[in-house]
Amino acid sequence: MTAPAPALPPAARRGLLARLRRGGLAYLFVLPTVLLLAWYAYYPAYIALTRAFTDWDGLNTPNFTGLENFRQAVTDPAMGQASLNSALWVGLGLGLAVIPPLLVAELIFHLRGPRRQYAYRTLFIVPIVIPSLVLLLVWGSFYRSDGLINQLLGTLHLGGLQREWLSDPHTALLSLIFLGFPYIDAFNLLLLYAGLQNIPGEVIEAARLDGATGWRRIWTIDLPLLGPQLRLIGLLAIIGNVQYFISPLVLTGGGPGNATTVPALLMYQTAVKFGQYGYAMSIAVMLLIVVVVLTLLSQRLGRLSQGARL
Amino acid sequence: MKPILALSLLLTTSASLAAPGPWKGTVTMYVQDYTPNYPGQKVPLKAFQQLADAYQKANPGIQIKFSATPVPDNDTMVRVKAAAGELFDIYWAQVTSLNSTLPKGVATDLAPYFKQPNPYIPGNKAWQDVMNKTVLAETTAPGGAVYALSGDQVAYTVFYNKDLFKKAGLTKEPSTWPELLAAARKLKAAGIVPMHAVPAYPWWSHHFMTDLYSKDYAKLTGYDGAPGQSPFDEAVAIQRGLLTPKDPRFLSWWPAFKQFTDTWPKDYLTADPAKNYDAFQDFVGGKEAMLYEGSYKAREMKDAGIKFPIGSFNFPQLSAAATPGATGAYTGNAYSGTGSFQYAVSTNRANKTMTPDKLAAVIDWMRYFGTPGNLQKIVAENGSYVPSWPGTKAQFAANFDSAALKQQISQPNRAIGVGNASPNLGWGDMQKIFGLYLSGNITLDQAKAQAQTVLDRAAQDYARKNKVDLSKVK
Amino acid sequence: MSGQTFGRTGRERHQAERGPGPGLGGGAGRTLAELSRQAVLLLLGLLGLFPLYFTLVNSLKNPTQYAANLLNVPLELHPENFAVAWGQINGPMLHSVIITGASVILTLVLATLSAYAFALMDFPGRHVLFALIFALLLIPDFLTLIPLYLQIKALPLPSNDLDLILPTVAAGQAFCILVLRTAFEALPRDVLEAARIDGASALQTLTRIVVPMSAPVLVSVAIIRLIPVWNDYLLPSLVLDEAHRTLPVALVAFQGGGASSSAAPNYGALMASYLLSAVPLLLLFSFLMRYYIQGLSSGAVKG
Known part of the structure; x- marks a missing residue:
């Protein structure tokens, strides 16, 4: 204690009191969430994470094995290719999460009249009522050697482009990444659209007077002002894609060979198929570190680019 | 008294x-x-x-x-x-x-x-x-x-669509490997897909290897002193170089089998065997002539309301003339799955x-x-299943000609394969190599090298987990 | 309260003008641009609806029709699939509505309170606590399934529904707090400041200003959170007893044909049940979307 309380100037004392009082209320606001999470999320996560250093099988008392799991995971012959696949997926996935919804949000936002905008927004949101497994079923059939894509290529006399999309190691990974055209994630669309609506009218007026319309407006006004939304979408896309393994699991099983294997799939298989929960947790810990690093990096980049633009 | x-x-x-x-x-x-x-x-x-x-x-x-x-x-x-x-x-x-x-x-x-x-x-x-x-x-x-x-098992056999066979002019069920190949080619020539599925390594390898290794049956099943081939027997045989590419019989049948899969569409060749769940739909839809599957599928075919007549025949006999090293042993029931x-x-x-x-x-x-x-x-x-205890008799859903199933379960059961020494060996590691080879993505020599690696790892894995020294087994 | 101090936003401008938007040209060019925009949107939107078409046409097929062709409209229709599907799901559907509704509402209430504290209040430990909550997003749920189940069993609750609702609410917190915090931070500070000067308490500011102004985001979050809760099956299949079974659990039973056999499902009836189970979602959406629109145009922002 460098400064005893009575020595504080009255204003500062009031500030501290106010801060404490306000802080007290804030704790009250956060309390229900924290209690719930402590029981249903933190404790289970703590159990799971600390067992990355054990041979836990999900039932018996785990034995401490040190870094053995990590060593095994790093030396797994499939891990190298899986990591590269995942890096490509995260990179391209970031673009797919941002660009198509942004373009559609801009198109809708520039439509005339709220009714029309409402109608089109609804059009893009309705598909989420169908379970995502149906989407995989649909695209699995599109990619078949006798499927819609090859049929279309045949009709267009582009037979040379026909491929065994999912069973050719050269096309399988990209086929999975680019599955789901037109890639309009409903949530990202809503978020960006709401962001566009929040841009102050004067800014748009001023830009228009400056002659900034169309693409230039998007580039100079919308993108910088959508910063928070874009960062959030980017963040969620990175986290989501690092952990994603459903389409490889359902459509290719990680094959041909390891062409579509990603670390999250290896983790899922070691846990759910082989019951090696300790080992799976060690992969999870490594993915967690990767995500944290990517997150910090993207935050920093986001801030840098924003600083440069404004 | x-x-x-x-x-x-x-x-x-x-x-x-x-x-x-x-x-x-x-x-x-x-x-x-x-x-x-x-x-x-x-x-x-x-x-x-x-x-x-x-x-x-x-x-x-x-x-x-x-x-x-x-x-x-x-x-x-x-x-x-x-x-x-x-x-x-x-x-x-x-x-x-x-x-x-x-x-x-x-x-x-x-x-x-x-x-x-x-x-x-x-x-x-x-x-x-x-x-x-x-x-x-x-x-x-x-x-x-x-x-x-x-108490029960799944018997595996080749189901076929009798209408499509007739369409291609096939009147006889294939009973030898060359006949099966000829039938597949004839179907393909007639614009009919012969088979469209994941060639599950554990299934097909059991049929071929039981024949090719039939002289060593006693040895390969006897390391543990008990009947049948246990994961322990497998691990020892891998360690001895018997059930690895070091033994010429191990992969000698792959080219012969590839001739068969070359008549199939390639979609499922590299897929996970779990995809056979989807591949079944092609048979139901009349889009493929043959389906290698377990006896429980008969009930599903019934539930799906298939209209065409279904026949079945067992894995054909091999002969040295067509498959080098073949002994002609009976292998129709060499693969059977565990039941319910x-x-x-x-x-x-x-x-x-x-x-x-x-x-x-x-x-x-x-x-x-x-x-x-x-x-x-x-x-x-x-x-759907075959009761496996002596004195019990199988009954199958009555919507297809189940003579082949009945024939194979009446035969003494002998089976040699590889895939259980470690949990992922047959259905995962070997399957991937098999698929890459059959789809033409790797050569037989590459397949040999890759198979040797995964087999060695599996045997080591088994020895480490069960704390046995495989080299000391008699 | 005086909110007039901050500038008009895009949404007000639209409301005020109603007419030509910030076009890319003038006169006929504008109409042409509007038409082409609509054409592009219509095309993309319809492509996005393809899974719905797929579900619809296949819901009218029998298994052999389904196996023969996945994309065509069947010549002979099998509407009885809907009767079969309805027989499977009519009980669980009500249950799903209760559990999903309660979970999502509670998730939003708790997340709004927390996000408000993180975004607009100052308290020691704020950043650490937020980082801790954020970190939960990084742990895949299937890895914590076993310890989570043990926690659920360790806490005796008066209703089997709550056994599922509370963990579901917990599972949604990290995502919702993250999104809502971003939204609350973007709110114009001068409005909040004005409210504070007017003597509004934190709770009043939250309920009278922050929540109405954030209606679009709240609705978006609700919709997005609704879907995975509605479709979740692994945890419900383990936690809920037969009397409390939800839709996806019933659907899994339905797909399997047997208790857990590897049998292929009756896809036609399965697709029909997907459509039927989408009906409550669509009803809810239309209701929520109306609120969404009202939130946008009611002028609540003006206080």
Whole structure:
């Protein structure tokens, strides 16, 4: 204690009191969430994470094995290719999460009249009522050697482009990444659209007077002002894609060979198929570190680019 | 007097043994495909419930309750429920999972009970005497424990669409490998897809390797001193270089098999065998002429309402002329899958209510339904599986010509393969290499190198996990 | 309260103008641009609806029709699939509505309170606590399934529904707090400041200003959270007893044909049940979307 309380100037004392009082209320606001999470999320996560250093099988008392799991995971012959696949997926996935919804949000936002905008927004949101497994079923059939894509290529006399999309190691990974055209994630669309609506009218007026319309407006006004939304979408896309393994699991099983294997799939298989929960947790810990690093990096980049633009 | 005395003595011992003991309460059971009165089924099964009713009547105070809750993922269900100490008293699980991937301690070792008489089988000295010895040996865990009562199997055969065969001008079922190849080519020439599925390595390799290695059958199954090929036998044979590419027989059949898959569309060649679940749709839709699958598919075909006539033929005989090194041994039944009558009993850790008294009652009920006669009843009613104990007979859903299935189960069962030394060996690691080779993505030499690596790792894995030195095995 | 101090936003401008938007050209060019925009949107939107078409046409097929062709409209229709599907799901559907509704509402209430504290209040430990909550997003749920189940079993609750609702609410917190915090931070500070000067308490500011102004985001979050809760099956299949079964659990039973066999499902009836189970979602959406629109145009922002 460098400064005893009575020595504080009255204003500062009031500030501290106010801060404490306000802080007290804030704790009250956060309390229900924290209690719930402590029981249903933190404790289970703590159990799971600390067992990355054990041979836990999900039932018996785990034995401490040190870094053995990590060593095994790093030396797994499939891990190298899986990591590269995942890096490509995260990179391209970031673009797919941002660009198509942004373009559609801009198109809708520039439509005339709220009714029309409402109608089109609804059009893009309705598909989420169908379970995502149906989407995989649909695209699995599109990619078949006798499927819609090859049929279309045949009709267009582009037979040379026909491929065994999912069973050719050269096309399988990209086929999975680019599955789901037109890639309009409903949530990202809503978020960006709401962001566009929040841009102050004067800014748009001023830009228009400056002659900034169309693409230039998007580039100079919308993108910088959508910063928070874009960062959030980017963040969620990175986290989501690092952990994603459903389409490889359902459509290719990680094959041909390891062409579509990603670390999250290896983790899922070691846990759910082989019951090696300790080992799976060690992969999870490594993915967690990767995500944290990517997150910090993207935050920093986001801030840098924003600083440069404004 | 003596025989009567002996008989009455037998009866009294039986009577004293054939009792659940002092415990009273409810025994919970999950019996997978044999679940009686499963909601939503067109013709609900009855057999297990009838047995339970009779047992309850004879033993007041004991209730048998069958779970009809759907299980999306059985191993996960077992792990989660066991961790909470509330697993079913008796539950279905794959023996391979119980022996390797499920945590130790989810199931009671049943081997001691199998050595005791089953009082519900007249004159029985040891329960295991009425079971299938090969299956029993193959399902024994590395330490000698047996975690499941196994009573049925899936028989695998080639189903075919008789209409499509006729269309291609095929009048005879292929009985040799060259005939099968010729049929596939003829179908393809007629614009018909011969087969469109994942060529599951464990399935096809068993047929070829059982033939190619038939002279070494005794050796390859005998390292553990028990009938059948156990994961231990496999690991030793890998370590010896017998079941690896170092032995010319190991991969010699791959080019021959590739000639067959070259007539298939390539979609599923590199896929995970789980995709055969989807590939089945092509057969139902009349889009492929042949389907290699398990006997349980017959029931599904019936449920799907297939209109075309279905035939079946077994894996054809090989000959040295067409497949170098072939011996011509019978391999039609070389691959068989584990079925739905595979029941484990919870330990006290997996189910907190499992006191010694309760265990005695559960075992008694298991002995009651685990007789050849009752096994026959349960399995036959469902019509999808083959009861494996001596004296039992298979009955199949009556919508196809099941002569081939009946023929193969009448033959002595001999099987050689590789894939169980480590949990992912056959269905995962070898499958990937097999798929890459068949789809033309790697050469046979590359396949040999890759296979050697995964096999060596699997054998080491087995030795490390079970703490055995494979080189010291005789 | 005086909110007039901050500038007009895009949404007000639209409301005020109603007419030509900030076009890319003038006169006929504008109409042409509007038309081409609509054409592009219509095309993309319809492509996005393809899974719905797929579900619809296949819901009218029998298994052999389904296996023969996945994309065509069947010549012979099998509407009885809907009767079969309805027989499977009519009980569980009500249950799903209750559990999903309660879970999502509670998730939003708790997340709004927390996000408000993180975004607009100052308290010691704010950043650490937020980082801790954020970190939960990084742990895949199938890895914590076993310890989570043990926690659920360890806490005796008066209703089997709550056994599922509370963990579901917990599972949604990290995502919702993250999104809502971003939204609340973007709110114009001068409005909040004005409210504070007017003597509004934190709770009043939250309920009278922050929540109405954030209606679009709240609705978006609700919709997005609704879908995975509605479709979740692994945890419900383990936690809920038969009397409390939800839709996806019933559907898994339905797909399997047997207790857990590897049998292929009756896809036609399965697709029909997907459509039927989408009906409550669509009804809810239309209701929520109306609120969404009202939130946008009611002028609540003006206080």
